[in-house]
Amino acid sequence: MRHYLMVRPAHFDVEYSINPWMDPGKPTDTRLAITQWEGLRDLYLELGHRVDLLDPVPGLPDMVYAANGATVVNGRALVARFHHRHRRPESPAYLKWFTGNGYRDVRQARWDNEGEGDFLVAGTRILAGSGFRTDRRAHDEAAEFFGVPVVGLTLTDPRYYHLDTALTVLDDDMIMYFPGAFTEDSRERLEKLYPDAVIASAADAAAFGLNAVSDGRHVLLPQAATGLIARVRERGFEPIGVDLSELLKGGGSVKCCTLELRPAPGRAS
Ligand code: ARG
Numbered sequence: 614m615r616h617y618l619m620v621r622p623a624h625f626d627v628e629y630s631i632n633p634w635m636d637p638g639k640p641t642d643t644r645l646a647i648t649q650w651e652g653l654r655d656l657y658l659e660l661g662h663r664v665d666l667l668d669p670v671p672g673l674p675d676m677v678y679a680a681n682g683a684t685v686v687n688g689r690a691l692v693a694r695f696h697h698r699h700r701r702p703e704s705p706a707y708l709k710w711f712t713g714n715g716y717r718d719v720r721q722a723r724w725d726n727e728g729e730g731d732f733l734v735a736g737t738r739i740l741a742g743s744g745f746r747t748d749r750r751a752h753d754e755a756a757e758f759f760g761v762p763v764v765g766l767t768l769t770d771p772r773y774y775h776l777d778t779a780l781t782v783l784d785d786d787m788i789m790y791f792p793g794a795f796t797e798d799s800r801e802r803l804e805k806l807y808p809d810a811v812i813a814s815a816a817d818a819a820a821f822g823l824n825a826v827s828d829g830r831h832v833l834l835p836q837a838a839t840g841l842i843a844r845v846r847e848r849g850f851e852p853i854g855v856d857l858s859e860l861l862k863g864g865g866s867v868k869c870c871t872l873e874l875r876p877a878p879g880r881a882s
Pocket of ligand 1: 729
């Protein structure tokens with residue numbers, strides 16, 4: 614069982630553009646966003662996971678992308694410091710939620726740090742992205758705060774501005790990723806660490822197929838990523854296609870909407 618934190622897209626809209634997917638000129642349908650988001654939340658519940666909710670704040674249309682609010686490992690919460698001013702007011706809501714929900718080790722990040730958008734926990738290490746949002750110095754801060762080794766990876770394609778748009782952790786030892794989103798150094802690093810990784814095609818990456826959540830067995834991912842759905846099944850996982858087309862207009866999908874809360878060892882979450 615996993616424990617997730619989500620934010621209902623009650624105020625979802627695309628009012629500004631801070632990534633290439635966002636076009637404020639395109640109409641959005643908040644009702645449909647909510648219905649699609651409820652579908653994802655219901656799937657987690659049907660799979661036996663626990664989902665907590667953080668209240669959406671009016672005027673913060675990107676708040677539905679809960680993955681960006683923090684990184685939580687061993688019951689310790691490192692709360693985001695957003696790169697763009699539009700999202701900075703989200704941090705206090707996360708600080709308040711963690712302190713109000715029994716977390717004793719809560720820190721607001723010192724450097725730009727967009728939570729699980731750029732920090733992906735993979736077994737005993739954290740894979741950390743930078744290049745667009747998260748500051749490299751935030752990688753050292755996370756390594757120190759969590760006491761876990763952090764592997765830095767540099768993103769180069771503005772469409773894949775967060776690590777979780779270009780790489781998915783499938784289980785402690787297995788990942789899938791789109792090499793075209795990374796610098797050559799980072800690609801070499803990934804090849805060395807994960808020689809058997811699932812490699813995503815450009816088409817699956819563009820369908821946001823890597824913005825996926827795995828519980829170690831089921832992999833929830835955008836249904837349009839048909840190639841990845843087949844690859845993941847071949848590797849023994851159970852893929853579940855999800856339609857979050859409305860939320861894609863803000864540049865996010867399954868993983869962006871899902872912040873994983875990892876308890877301290879020996880404690881139920
Ligand atoms: N509009 C949001 C932004 O650009 C989308 C965030 C997506 N979240 C993610 N984990 N990649 O900040």
